[in-house]
Amino acid sequence: MDGKGAATSPQVLRRLNARRVLEHAWRCDAFTATDAMAATGLTRSTVIGVCDELVAQGWLTELDDARAFGSYTKGRPARRYALRDRAALVIGVDAGFDHVSATVADLRGTPLARRGVAIPASGPERIEPRADAEQRRSLARDVVRGALADAGADPSTVLAITVAVPAPVDRHGDSPADDWFWSTVNPGYAGLFRGTAPLVAVENDANLAAIAERSAADGEGRDVDSHISLILGEGIGAGLMIDGRLVRGRRGCAGELRFLDYVEGVGSADGLALLARRWAVDAIRSGLPADSALGRLDPQSLDESDVHGAASAGDPAAVDIVDRLAARLARICLVLGDLLDVDRVIAGGAAATSLPLVIQRAAAILDASDDPAVPELRTSRLGAECVTTGAIEHALDLLREQALDLAPATPGAA
Template sequence: MSATTTMTTGRAVGAGPRSVNVAAVLDTAWSVAAFTATDVIEATGLARSTAIALCDELIELGWLAELDDSRQSGAEYRKGRPARRYALREDAGLLVGVDAGAHSITAVVTDLRGREVARSQRVVNPMADGDERIAAIDAGIDEALAAAGAATVLCLAIGIPAPVDTQGRSPERDPFWQRVNPRIAERVAGRGCPVIVDNDANLAALAEGAIGAGVGLESYITIVSGERFGAGYVIDGRLVRGRGQAGELHLLDLVEGVGSTLGVGAVLRDWAREQRTVGTIPETSPLAELPVDKIEARAVFEAAAAGDPVALDMLDRVADRLARIGAVLGGLLDVERIVFAGALAPSMPPLLDLTTAALATYMNADPPELVASTLGADIVAQGAIASAMEYVRRNALAIDMSTGPAAP
């Protein structure tokens, strides 16, 4: 989905070829713990004098620090002057990632390499009005930043369970989308740094690409599966946003054998409760021991793991449903992998084994690999951090690290 960014700018430091060269040096800095001018030359093809001059400029701007030289650090040198060594000033600024979910707000603060410095978490009423939700988001960010200590925030990214257009707004036709996005981009913009608001499934896809099952892949899909399905698509190395609703998956309403966007959690819960209500679950099943209103999808997974025939049959049916979804999305976008994320991801590997077998019967092309995410409940916050880091790296030349981004 389309993210929105409330732009702030610092001092511009270049344009054209020079800007590209400086960005190339910063790419080197971000990719390694320490480097020399020779490393920059090998990575970029720049002349030695140019590489050294650019490193000196980035030191002045606050992006790089000069370390002890290579000889002092213990590296072997046969002759000549020891090489100067540089490193990204990873503690010179902060990134903030927020998972502003329907029921809770999680704020994570990291350094420039994405290492966590502080976090906060608070419960929010899913029926909260706009003012209450904004207050909860602000309070969560403030709490995490207070724990992180004094440092400049270079970018703030917020994930929400709703589609987001280029203006940071969600479609008015859905009251839930309006509740979880009371124009957050506009109302959290006064923090003196760029603010990005994006859909949670998009951010989950970015998290998988940065630190999860999408690392090293050019094309993959992340499907967040809980009450409903939502997807983030990375195709040819780029997140596909469209006009703001690319991953809402309403097309599943039209897919035979699927019929809705209901996620794995909702489907298993509803099927199990329905069978329990009508009395088709035998007394020997673990699901028969639970009150109807206490049966959740996790109980079905646990019963299936214990060999319960009723639960195993439900997993077979869900596997067929997922296989049809995988065939539609995988066949349309020709991705290498589909990653299933969400609270149930740790329980899903046996289900995905069944789905993989069924998927091959629905596709003529090579089917995508199906895997469960290992990023856990932090996936949206981590994706927000990845988004903030991407923004800072892409706009580094407009940020003077000695003062941080200018206020809007």
């Protein structure tokens, strides 16, 4: 080994040791040197030295010793350490088709503040974006600034931002330019936030939902090897978690479901919300009985939740729409199961909340199937914050990977 290699080897070793101890701190609350030794396999002197360095850098804080804490009664009291939760902040931005929100979180992923705004849609089916690219960029800037202000946080403490968009995204944070919708909903967010934080990523919203289902305490993907997260709304997108790894594809298009155009009984990647409204308007305009709950709805303003309400009340036309949607969703799940051999499909997004009967009936269809590859269908328990939860976890993953290259806030700065 040359002189340069011999000189740098201890530095590399110290860095590896620091990373192992910091990863342990991220996984637990307070810990002693003995705890860290057991978790990392390092010696006591190494652990204590690394902890002192991480305290000096601002990543860890030293707590009252174990005797003062009440867990030590004899001998020399153990030193106790913990991750400084506010040493740095991350931001998860959910830049959806009809909304933009930003959530500021600490190093534990605990939300500190959230700011959001709705983006009304236009057109006869309410699927044409009313905000153009520059308006969306401006809204994203505003909600991030507002969330930081609400959290009382110094913007310099933000070290990672992940932006969720309803479009495929490549490794540079860009969406393919061959689709006007993708260009609209991802109008260069990577460049917009470059300089706002050292680490900036743009990711597909369904991919982030898949990450959330695997990482969150209430996630439906924690106990299986492979799952698909479906975002159901005006359209339908999928996040593919196969054998514990997110599958993105060369252009980030692995979860795009445009192949459904060619699946008999499905015919498109239109979402449950859009189809519920479309089919309800068709039924109303074709003529319904005077006592029909669906027939009394205004075709110009009805919502998919109105269709669900009419079906829950037993209206035959609305029940038929729910059954058609359920059969369509079940077929999509069967096709995905045959293609990818996954354990579970997790239904999330706005339509999973507004049309719960559809999910329940689709699950019953799958339960009765004799297809050996049929996946289980469940509704996400993460609700409307599923994508944001995934964005925060993604930002934290980026930060954990590169934490030692970054400077956290000095104590008191946040």
